[in-house]
Amino acid sequence: MATGADETWDVVVVGAGTAGNYAAATIANAGYDVLVLERKSETEAGHIACGDALKGATDFPEAIPRSYIEPAMTNTEVDHGRFEIPEHDTVLEIPVPGELAVVDRWKYGQCIIDGATDAGAAFRYDTVVQGVEQDDDGTVTGVITRRNGDARHIGADVVIDAAGALSILQDDVDFDGTTFDTNVSYDQFCSAYREIVEVTEEVPWKDALVFKPTQRAAGYLWYFPRTGTEINAGLGFQMNEEPMELVEVLKRDLREREEFAGATVKDKRGAALPTRRPYDSAVAPGFLAVGDAAAHVNPTTGGGIAGAAYSGAYAGEQAIRAIEAGTVAEDALWTYNERVMDHFGARYAALDVYNILSTAVDVDDLMGLLAALPGQKLAEALYGGTTDLGWGLKARIAVDSFGYWRLIGRLYKTKQLADELLAHYERYPASPDGFADWQAERDRIMDRIYDRTGAEPKY
Numbered sequence: 356m357a358t359g360a361d362e363t364w365d366v367v368v369v370g371a372g373t374a375g376n377y378a379a380a381t382i383a384n385a386g387y388d389v390l391v392l393e394r395k396s397e398t399e400a401g402h403i404a405c406g407d408a409l410k411g412a413t414d415f416p417e418a419i420p421r422s423y424i425e426p427a428m429t430n431t432e433v434d435h436g437r438f439e440i441p442e443h444d445t446v447l448e449i450p451v452p453g454e455l456a457v458v459d460r461w462k463y464g465q466c467i468i469d470g471a472t473d474a475g476a477a478f479r480y481d482t483v484v485q486g487v488e489q490d491d492d493g494t495v496t497g498v499i500t501r502r503n504g505d506a507r508h509i510g511a512d513v514v515i516d517a518a519g520a521l522s523i524l525q526d527d528v529d530f531d532g533t534t535f536d537t538n539v540s541y542d543q544f545c546s547a548y549r550e551i552v553e554v555t556e557e558v559p560w561k562d563a564l565v566f567k568p569t570q571r572a573a574g575y576l577w578y579f580p581r582t583g584t585e586i587n588a589g590l591g592f593q594m595n596e597e598p599m600e601l602v603e604v605l606k607r608d609l610r611e612r613e614e615f616a617g618a619t620v621k622d623k624r625g626a627a628l629p630t631r632r633p634y635d636s637a638v639a640p641g642f643l644a645v646g647d648a649a650a651h652v653n654p655t656t657g658g659g660i661a662g663a664a665y666s667g668a669y670a671g672e673q674a675i676r677a678i679e680a681g682t683v684a685e686d687a688l689w690t691y692n693e694r695v696m697d698h699f700g701a702r703y704a705a706l707d708v709y710n711i712l713s714t715a716v717d718v719d720d721l722m723g724l725l726a727a728l729p730g731q732k733l734a735e736a737l738y739g740g741t742t743d744l745g746w747g748l749k750a751r752i753a754v755d756s757f758g759y760w761r762l763i764g765r766l767y768k769t770k771q772l773a774d775e776l777l778a779h780y781e782r783y784p785a786s787p788d789g790f791a792d793w794q795a796e797r798d799r800i801m802d803r804i805y806d807r808t809g810a811e812p813k814y
């Protein structure tokens with residue numbers, strides 16, 4: 356722990372978002388002292404740019420009981436995605452399995468802070484973490500904060516970075532000699548923007564998440580109904596593409612949709628999100644990164660709330676184990692990496708392959724192909740694993756998708772490589788010892804992916 360610190364804690368968590376609150380609640384529930392530092396005010400905390408779609412909340416970590424987040428779930432009737440492809444005069448309705456809710460995101464943010472507070476975590480607002488302290492061996496021993504102009508040194512056995520996308524903490528840590536992933540750049544991120552729009556009459560798709568492609572690879576508009584009359588409308592694009600005028604494109608689309616005639620905008624916000632593979636390693640001595648700060652986001656949908664909740668809980672549990680073992684060295688924190696990869700990291704890394712492919716194919720071809728496929732079967736293919744389409748249907752798909760066969764061939768080859776990558780991530784090493792070899796083999800698979808898809812290397 357830092358010598359000469361103004362105060363010391365077992366664990367300091369930077370950021371009071373989903374990842375930070377689940378980490379803090381986990382640690383506090385176990386009886387350890389944990390302090391959450393948040394740059395926003397107490398009232399503004401939890402107010403972030405988001406699509407507000409919460410998937411799988413029934414299975415969220417128990418550190419914050421579900422009863423805390425239920426009051427923020429304003430729409431629990433959503434059971435399918437509605438994919439609008441106007442260029443091909445098609446609307447696909449695809450059922451979504453499992454629980455899905457659209458939430459009042461600010462309220463949800465405040466609810467999880469209540470959950471972590473009731474578990475025993477301490478919070479300090481209006482406090483910007485500007486950097487970290489490291490000892491001579493490179494172990495992170497605390498953070499340096501600024502609040503109302505005053506600097507303060509706060510010591511901790513473990514620092515958890517839950518400061519979101521492009522966290523500034525990671526610019527300050529000297530990661531030399533650690534496994535922590537520093538192969539991170541803004542062009543692996545997505546820039547996104549959303550408005551909360553109030554309409555006068557209930558929309559006819561209150562039970563659906565509406566998606567519509569933008570005229571740009573890897574970009575889409577969304578309309579998610581918080582209620583029948585309060586809609587979260589937003590869009591995003593991958594930052595390795597030409598910049599898009601997000602506000603203008605959204606405004607144009609809203610103007611063209613009759614449901615939004617006479618609508619009023621209640622709130623506007625934009626942010627970056629990591630539409631990339633999860634960090635290869637999110638640990639360094641005395642330091643763990645969670646949620647967006649470690650790219651724990653589904654790179655094809657941008658959904659990151661569930662990944663943030665789970666990685667927060669796993670990091671909290673690992674911090675406790677390390678403190679109890681009397682060492683916060685990298686190998687004492689390693690199991691955290693393994694648990695993330697095992698639960699969702701491997702799958703997200705494989706999904707990233709389709710993101711990479713989408714930068715190399717014509718988006719109109721992709722939409723044309725989607726429009727040619729029957730929605731129900733597409734849903735089964737997406738969620739059900741193997742499907743027996745039956746000969747009649749196969750023949751129909753073959754006829755309808757004529758003209759897209761080359762693209763189907765590319766998709767098939769890409770899927771084979773994504774499967775190979777997934778199998779490799781499932782062999783994620785059990786300690787830092789096997790890490791360099793594991794990375795080298797992964798990079799060889801990635802080279803073949805760039806080669807077959809024709810995409811520019813992303814990493």
Ligand SMILES: Cc1cc2nc3c(=O)[nH]c(=O)nc-3n(C[C@H](O)[C@H](O)[C@H](O)COP(=O)(O)OP(=O)(O)OC[C@H]3O[C@@H](n4cnc5c(N)ncnc54)[C@H](O)[C@@H]3O)c2cc1C
Nearest residue numbers: 370372373374394405406407408484519547646647659660
């Ligand atoms: C426009 C948009 C739409 C999205 N839509 C969805 C969706 O519909 N469903 C979904 O599941 N996910 C969605 N996501 C992703 C999801 O919002 C994130 O993955 C998730 O919120 C990550 O949580 P987090 O706790 O890691 O980070 P955050 O929620 O970003 O929390 C980080 C916290 O750290 C604080 N902080 C940052 N730096 C400092 C500092 N230096 N000192 C002190 N405090 C600091 C911030 O103020 C913030 O409170 C969307 C993201 C965007 C941008």
